[in-house]
Amino acid sequence: MEILVKIEAPGLMEALMAIAEQMQAHNALLGGETALNQGPVMVPPVPAPPVQPDYVNPAPVQAPVQTPPQAVTPAPVTPAPAPPAPPAPQQAAPPVVPTVEAPSYTQQDMAMACVQLMDMKGQARIMEIMAQFGVQALTQLDKSQYGVLAQVLRNEGVNI
Numbered sequence: 136m137e138i139l140v141k142i143e144a145p146g147l148m149e150a151l152m153a154i155a156e157q158m159q160a161h162n163a164l165l166g167g168e169t170a171l172n173q174g175p176v177m178v179p180p181v182p183a184p185p186v187q188p189d190y191v192n193p194a195p196v197q198a199p200v201q202t203p204p205q206a207v208t209p210a211p212v213t214p215a216p217a218p219p220a221p222p223a224p225q226q227a228a229p230p231v232v233p234t235v236e237a238p239s240y241t242q243q244d245m246a247m248a249c250v251q252l253m254d255m256k257g258q259a260r261i262m263e264i265m266a267q268f269g270v271q272a273l274t275q276l277d278k279s280q281y282g283v284l285a286q287v288l289r290n291e292g293v294n295i
Contacts, residue, residue: 174269240281240295244275248295255292264288 141276262271264287265278270276285295 174253207214240285242273244295245276245281245284248285248293249273252288252291262289
């Protein structure tokens with residue numbers, strides 16, 4: 136089965152060429168060069184085909200009808216009853232946030248993580264990190280600092 140789609144767009148080529156000329160003129164005003172700016176573009180004038188409507192429906196035009204203004208008597212206004220006062224808000228209990236204890240690390244955990252970082256980035260990087268903590272070796276680091284060291288190692292890409 137073959138499907139053939141035919142699209143007719145009279146004047147499309149001329150419109151595209153006119154747009155290209157406008158773009159070149161605009162670019163010339165700005166002092167720039169474009170790939171299109173290879174010299175003057177000569178567009179031969181092509182007469183547009185006459186447009187003939189497919190269907191014309193002449194509808195009769197009617198003049199607007201004017202009606203004389205009529206007196207309108209306003210309806211009596213009665214004040215709306217005040218809405219009932221909202222009930223006093225009850226104090227909601229604060230949401231319960233589960234607490235998670237920070238993991239505790241051993242010197243062996245930290246040593247394994249440091250070995251991972253050494254494999255990834257070398258011994259010099261481990262020494263830089265230890266210097267940030269003011270120590271030369273993991274054995275000199277206070278155990279209360281293990282959590283902070285673990286975060287630094289995570290930031291470096293270590294899985295701990």
